[in-house]
Amino acid sequence: MKAVLEIFQNVHMALYAIVFILSLIKYPVYKNTSLKFLPLIFLLTLVAESMGMFINKVYESPNSVIYNIYYFFYFTFFFYLFMKVINVKKYKNYIKIGIVIFWLFYLRDLFFTDIFNESFIESYIVGAGLLIYCIILYYISILQSSKVLVIKNDLLFWISVGLFLFYIGYLPIKIIRSWFYKENSFFWILLIIQFSLVIVMYLCFLTGFLWMKKKS
Amino acid sequence: MDEKEIIIIAAIAIPISLVIIVIVLFSVFARRKNRMLQEQEEAKKVFDRELAESQIEIREETLRNISWELHDNIGQLMTLAKIQAQMAQEKPEMMTEVSETIGTGIDELRALSKLINPEALKSLSLKEAVSLEIERFNRLKFIEAKLTINGSVMPIEANTQIILFRILQEFFSNTIKHSKASTLKVVLNYSEEELSITAEDNGVGFDKSDDFLGIGLKNMKTRAQLINSTLRIDSEEGKGTALTLKYKFV
Structure with missing residues (x-):
């Protein structure tokens, strides 16, 4: 079983790197849009995942601190991104409220949870839930506009599809894991699903980069 | 339910729900896209129809103007020349006046022929078309008309120009036919x-509650909407009527 999970992890690292490189190659196409900081987030993911893996394997100590910090920037960036691209003022305000809620939960975890040894589960769940909510608002705004005609070639659409599918699938797994977690139980099934979700998400990102066209 | 059952249920439910979400998501987007394409197709048909109607109406208006001008202007000059020529039989010194009148007639004829040349008409910009119309009103003394142009003239797509001109022509025609106005100011x-057009006369005006102008006004508004512009007609009884049209370039 461990071997399968190891293969998955290596595939993930390769995908993180490929998507990051592709985001740099395609940068001239989207450098003047709200997505201009996207390579930074992919780099952050690559660095956080590599460090997480390194600490876990070499020092065999908890790597929560890396992920706890990483998620803060990750979620905040995507909330900001969706807030920027949505044109409906009402939806923008909803996202602003969402950002404040996420930050409040994060602050609460920062004070009451051990950042080095425990995962910020609650703020993560809130962040993921709010991200799904932002993506739904983004979809509604697209459906109400003529953007829907050229959506196939829109990078953000594919990124949102990847994120949407990943968090819809991963949120229940995270909740189940926060309820009870035991080594050597049936959890490996969920782990395989989780790892497959990451692959699906990154394949969506890849599709987005390969199909994207410059907006006229 | 023990943890094993929960995990197995989750393991089955998550992939199934994801597949359902993907299907729903893509079918919703595809349906919306198809509907929007259909709507665009219909909007294009409406636009083309209105454009064709506008062109026909402009042509009809032009023919009416030619007939008017031939009868009231050139016709009158020719009648005068005929009378002068008859008189010149007895007073040969009057031949100079006959020649002058015929000369004026020829000039008017030339101006008219230039004005109705389809090639020249096609290449006219909105500004040129409106100023020719204003010149004509003044030449024929229909109304004291004035055109003011502010800012640098921006190019407008040919079909949009036709619709804009037709809206203005309809307004001018209403002013001349019904308003009893003595002045017409166009800016x-x-x-x-954007291009902001205002046209106002000092005529009798109309009460907004009356369905004055009826279909004409409705047509003007529909056409304005087709080219993404806004049209407002304000009128006060005894004071005049004003048209405000705003056409956004982007």
């Missing part, structure tokens, strides 16, 4: 973002 205001 074309060009800015980076």
Whole structure:
């Protein structure tokens, strides 16, 4: 079983790197849009995942601190991104409220949870839930506009599809894991699903980069 | 339910729900896209129909103007020349006047022929078309008309120009036929973002509650909407009527 999970992890690292490189190659196409900081987030993911893996394997100590910090920037960036691209003022305000809620939960975890040894589960769940909510608002705004005609070639659409599918699938797994977690139980099934979700998400990102066209 | 069952249920439910979400998501987007394409197709048909109607109406108006001008202007000059020529039989010194009158007639004829040349008409810009119309009103003494152009003239797509001109022509025609106005002021205001047109007369005006202008006004509004512009007609009884049209370039 461990071997399968190891293969998955290596595939993930390769995908993180490929998507990051592709985001740099395609940068001239989207450098003047709200997505201009996207390579930074992919780099952050690559660095956080590599460090997480390194600490876990070499020092065999908890790597929560890396992920706890990483998620803060990750979620905040995507909330900001969706807030920027949505044109409906009402939806923008909803996202602003969402950002404040996420930050409040994060602050609460920062004070009451051990950042080095425990995962910020609650703020993560809130962040993921709010991200799904932002993506739904983004979809509604697209459906109400003529953007829907050229959506196939829109990078953000594919990124949102990847994120949407990943968090819809991963949120229940995270909740189940926060309820009870035991080594050597049936959890490996969920782990395989989780790892497959990451692959699906990154394949969506890849599709987005390969199909994207410059907006006229 | 023990943890094993929960995990197995989750393991089955998650992939199934994801597949359902993907299907729903893509079918919703595909349906919306198809509907929007259909709507665009229909909007294009409406636009083409209105454009064709506008062109026909402009042509009809032009023919009416030619007939008017031939009868009231050139016709009158020719009648005068005929009378002068008859008189010149007895007073040969009057031949100079006959020649002058015929000369004026020829000039008027030339101006008219230039005005109705289809090639020249096609290449006219909105500004040129409106100023020719204003010149004609003044030449034929229909109304004292004045055109003011502010800002630098921006190019407008040919079909849009036709519709804009037809809206203005309809307004001018209403002013001349019904308003009993003595002056007509037209202002074309060009800015980076939009062209704002105002046209106002000092005629009898109309009460907004009356369905004055009826279909004509409705047509003007529908056409304005087709080219993404806004049209407002304000009128006060005894004071006159004003048209405000705003056409956004972007």
